[in-house]
Amino acid sequence: MDAAGTEFNFVPSRPTRPRLPLRVLSTFLIQSALVANSCAVDYNGQSDIMGRPSRYDWDDKRDICWKLYVEEKKSPKEIVAWFSNHFGVPESELPSHRLFRRQFSEKWKFPPRRERLSAEQEPVVVERIGQLWEQNLGIQAIRETLENEGWELGDNEYQRLRKKNGFRRRGDALGAYGVVEDEYLGAPGTGASKRSKVAKGGKRKADQIAPEQWLPVEDDAAPGTGNVEIDSDINMELTLVGDNAIPGSATSQLQPPAHLLTPEEQQRRAEHLAQVQAQSDLALANRKRRRRIRGYGHLPADDPSLAPRYGSETTLDECKAYLQLTNPLYLQVRSDYERICVEMGIERKKSVVENGIWQASKDRLVQENVHLATVMHPFQPDLDKKATAIDCLCADVTKRMRDSKKKLTIADSNNALGLNPTTSKEIRKTFYEILERDQYTTRLACGDVHWAELRQSWFDAVPLLQQVVDEGDAHKMKCLDILCRDATKRYNDDAVRRDPSRRQYQQSTYGPGPGSAKANGRKEKMETSGSTAKSAEKGSASKRKGKRAAPQPEQNLHIDPALAPYASPVPCYFRLSPESRLIGNHPRMWLGKLTGPTIQSLHTAAASKAGAATVSKVQGIIKNGEPGPNGEEGMGEDMYQIDDDGELQVYLEAAGEKSTFVVCLAGGYA
Structure with missing residues (x-):
């Protein structure tokens, strides 16, 4: 019933009738x-x-x-x-x-909601779309601009004009993976953008997206806008989307490239990584670098028990632990302090620390936040550490606020370099192919000298980039770095799809606090989807079982009594010893399965994630109380070195159901 009292009913009233067979x-x-x-x-x-x-x-x-x-x-x-x-x-x-x-x-023969473009109007609109396209505006931004200028286009008509004239940011603007086909490189306005007939009926999957179907997340966003990550321990991830599925012939090309490294190049890279590892260890011993809380490239994380050199090097996860902040509370504290900075005009700590504004802003944050007011009560312990944690957290908020204003998008970089989306994609694809031929892995393993050679090869292949380098404009060079970083990121993503063993998983927790909010959210999502899949599989299995229970073959139960406890593998926990010397990133804690009460099976399980590294020492842990805050040996843990089968058997009997080993790895790549 509307405001006038009229009652609308789409379903006419009919007497109910019994259903017939x-x-x-x-x-x-x-x-x-x-x-x-x-x-x-x-x-x-x-x-x-x-x-x-x-x-x-x-x-x-x-x-x-x-x-x-x-x-x-x-x-x-x-x-x-x-x-x-x-x-x-x-x-x-x-x-x-x-x-x-x-x-x-x-x-009812209603007139159309929007009048279609006439034959005279369509070229004008297409020309205007081309002008906005050259300015690297997003698809939605182009449409909004046209509507503001008085051109009311329907969804179907707007999409038709875009596809007809080649104004497409994704799909088949380039050829199949690793190949740039000339027939697909028609300029916007020529109608040369074609659509693969094979790809029309397929489903879009993340693993089937070729590099030429790149669409950076920020391309369709307005310049200077977008969500800014607020946790320094969160890695940015770019999203790959595709307009079409890739045919089977294209997906079959997602194989390891045929370019193989020469033995000399392999030796050079191994020596370079060993040199980088030695320099890193020496700098840490001389307190010339800050501790590494997570793996960086091929370098493993440092011992988690190391203390920071200065209070300003306290990690955000340690700040959360000192202030007893969960991830939701942490996000709320950041939001509150960002509002305080805007109201008080704070942009940088060192510019307001002398006149007392910095301390006043922190005091105001504590007063307005109930949790911080409770934690910072004068009778609470460790007030110095908590004050340092608040200072580090507030400094990071101001840093993020400054960085968000200077952030450059792909669209901004294209405009500064005078590129349209199609040309920009071709230039990035050129660097992608250079990385593919070089078998690039990481910037750390590549080295500064070889990285400069790769970039120079890119400049030689694209004369426009060489002109930018010759000009020496700092802003344009930064925009060029944005395109380079985007191509490198997409190459690494495709390399992981070709070889999943190259994936380096981000640990959700790497300190005393709750860990990264983003990594924990991703972990919970994976666990939820996994439990859903298991329940669905269980339900389908029960349905099949309900239909007909197939007779199961009788298993052989004649097992040697001495091996009865190990008839099935026993799960064990493994920790990476701080004494380990590895090249690469290795998890600090992992699970393994012990197939028998022997040293050989123990070493096999301990080295299951070690790559070429070998086990040099294994210690068993007997827990007599609570472990330390980082899971390290504490007052409640006793460690026993295990060298032979007899010692392992004694330890397993003493440890009971939960066995934990500390493993020292050395001598190779992780």
Whole structure:
């Protein structure tokens, strides 16, 4: 019922009838059709087959639909939502938007909601779209600009003009993986953008997306906008999306490239990594570098028990632990302090620390936040550490606020370099192919000298980039670095799809605090999806079992009594010893399966994730109390070195159901 008291009901009232069996109902319908065909003759002698009554009652809806569709120019989907919200009716009980469209055009003969472009107007609109395309505006931004200029285009018409004239940011602007086909490189406006017939019917999957289907997340965002990550321990991830699925011939090309490294190059890279590892260890011993809380490239994380050199090097995860912050509370504290900085005009710590504004802002944060006020009470312990944690957290907030203003997007870089989206994609693809031929892994393993050679090869292949380098403009060089970083990121993503063993998983926890909010959220999502899949598999298995229980073959139960406890592998925990010397990134804690009470099986399980490294020492842990805050040996743990089968057997009996080993790895890549 609307405001005037008119009640709308799309479903006409009919008396309920009992349902008939399918066989009786079909016979009834056939007989009814025969009778209708024989009797449906009007007095003018014209035959008229009687149709079934309409499911929906449209009689009293014409006026309100005219107002919504013609006068207010709402789309059929918006009209369905309007009826649902205005009258409190679920959308499932209303006609679909297709039925609304059919009723408007075929039954009621409503004029079109938007007038189509005439033959004279279409070239003007296409030219304007091309101008905005050259300015690297996003697809939605182009449409909004056209609407502000008075061009009201429907969804289908706008998409038709884009596809017809090649204004597409994704899809088949380039050829298959690793190949740039000339027939697909038509300039916008020539209609040369083609669509693969094989790819039309396929599904879009992340692993089937070729490098030429790149669409940076920030391309469609307005310059200077976008979500800014607020945790320094969160890695940015770019999203790959595709307009089409890749044919089987294209996906089959996602194989390890045929370019193999020469033995000399392999030796050079190994020596370089060993030199980098030695320099890193020496710098840490001389306190010339800060500790590494996570693996960086091929370098492993440092001992978690190391203390920071200075209070300003306290990690954000340690700040969370000192202040007893969960991830939701941590995000709230950051949001509160960002608001305080805006109100007090704070941009940098060192610019306001002398006049007392910095301390005043922190005091205000503690006063306005109930949790921090409780934690910072004068009778609470470790107030010095907590004050340092608040100072580090606030300094990081101001740093993020400054970086968000200086952030460059792909669109900004293209505009500064005078590139349109198609040309920019071709330039990035050129560097992608250079990395592929070089078998690039990481910047750390590559080395500064070889990295400069790769970039110079890129400049030689693209004269436009060489002109930018010759000019020496700092801003343009930064924009060039943005394109280089994007191509490198996409090459690494494809390398992981070719060889999943190259993936380096981010640990959700690497300190005393709750860890990264983003990594924990991803872990919870994976666990939820995994549990859902298991429950679905369990349900399907129970259904199959309910239909017919297949006889299971009788298992051989004759097992040696001495090996009875190890008839099935025993899961064990393994920790990486701080004394380990590795090249590469290795998890600090992992799970393994002990297949037997022997040193050989123990070393095999301990080195399951070690690559070429070998086990030099294994110690067993007997817990007599609570471990330390980082899981390291504490007052409640005793460690026993294990060198032979007898010592292992004694340890397993003493450890009980939960066995934990500390493993020292050395002598190779992780």
